[in-house]
Amino acid sequence: MDAPPPETAPSAPPAQPSRPPQRRPPGPGGTLQRMDKGPILHVVAVGSGKGGVGKSTAAALLACELTRRGLKVGLLDADITGPSVPKLLGASGPLLDKGEGIEPMTSSSGIKLVSSQFLVEDEQTPVIWRGPLVTRLILQFFGGVNWGSLDYLLIDMPPGTSDVPLTVFQTIPLDGMVFVFTPQELAALIVKKAMNMARDLHVPLLGVVDNLSFFRCPHCKESVDLFGKSRAGTVAEEYGVPVLGRLPVEPKVSELGDLGRLSEFESPELRAFGDAFLESIDARKKSELTVL
Numbered sequence: 001m002d003a004p005p006p007e008t009a010p011s012a013p014p015a016q017p018s019r020p021p022q023r024r025p026p027g028p029g030g031t032l033q034r035m036d037k038g039p040i041l042h043v044v045a046v047g048s049g050k051g052g053v054g055k056s057t058a059a060a061l062l063a064c065e066l067t068r069r070g071l072k073v074g075l076l077d078a079d080i081t082g083p084s085v086p087k088l089l090g091a092s093g094p095l096l097d098k099g100e101g102i103e104p105m106t107s108s109s110g111i112k113l114v115s116s117q118f119l120v121e122d123e124q125t126p127v128i129w130r131g132p133l134v135t136r137l138i139l140q141f142f143g144g145v146n147w148g149s150l151d152y153l154l155i156d157m158p159p160g161t162s163d164v165p166l167t168v169f170q171t172i173p174l175d176g177m178v179f180v181f182t183p184q185e186l187a188a189l190i191v192k193k194a195m196n197m198a199r200d201l202h203v204p205l206l207g208v209v210d211n212l213s214f215f216r217c218p219h220c221k222e223s224v225d226l227f228g229k230s231r232a233g234t235v236a237e238e239y240g241v242p243v244l245g246r247l248p249v250e251p252k253v254s255e256l257g258d259l260g261r262l263s264e265f266e267s268p269e270l271r272a273f274g275d276a277f278l279e280s281i282d283a284r285k286k287s288e289l290t291v292l
Contacts, residue, residue, distance in 0.1 A: 078155050
């Protein structure tokens with residue numbers, strides 16, 4: 001009778017990171033728990049529910065505008081499979097862990113950044129991951145990065161209302177969310193899905209931004225509604241939130257973004273966006289104090 005085959009030793013568990021996240025993700029039993037903000041004063045998501053409306057550009061422009069005002073700003077690129085922020089701000093990796101957590105990259109204007117783009121060989125290498133890996137990386141980007149003291153951490157959200165936004169809404173301590181869309185009715189329809197999802201998950205709605213709202217003729221200065229009449233006011237009224245900005249079609253934005261120098265762009269509309277955003281944050285703080 002043949003002897004039984006020898007038992008195979010169990011494979012070793014995968015190596016663990018040298019340092020656990022500073023702000024731990026879901027707790028025992030898989031129960032989702034809010035992570036700790038640490039020394040970050042405000043965490044704000046910027047999203048749309050839809051791709052192609054300029055959400056990442058709007059998030060990067062807002063980060064640049066806040067930085068110009070002397071605020072300490074970080075930008076977490078949560079669009080893992082379609083990262084845009086590094087290109088817009090001219091930043092490159094790799095990310096390093098020096099023992100105190102992952103060190104974010106810093107743009108030329110002083111914005112701290114993390115992005116999946118810093119983890120691949122070049123900007124054309126795709127990130128081909130399933131949902132669980134994507135959400136885990138986003139939580140690592142928030143909890144395992146040495147952000148230091150920040151006035152604002154902006155999170156550039158991916159499109160859709162699936163795994164990633166659900167995990168972000170349930171685990172990252174958001175102070176609110178800004179919603180970006182364009183004048184078309186279809187864009188307004190999709191952004192409402194994202195707004196409904198955020199509201200259902202108790203994420204404060206800070207306001208809406210109408211991107212590519214109009215084009216100003218460089219010769220006669222007349223404004224033209226290239227994509228139709230803005231629906232920002234109607235959507236804002238329906239949800240009881242302010243219109244934070246109406247950003248025009250600006251060829252200079254595309255030019256500077258392609259060069260990685262978006263921080264050089266300034267305009268009256270962008271300054272107004274910054275003002276309205278900060279006012280919305282202040283209004284939320286006052287409403288919380290009133291409730292207390």
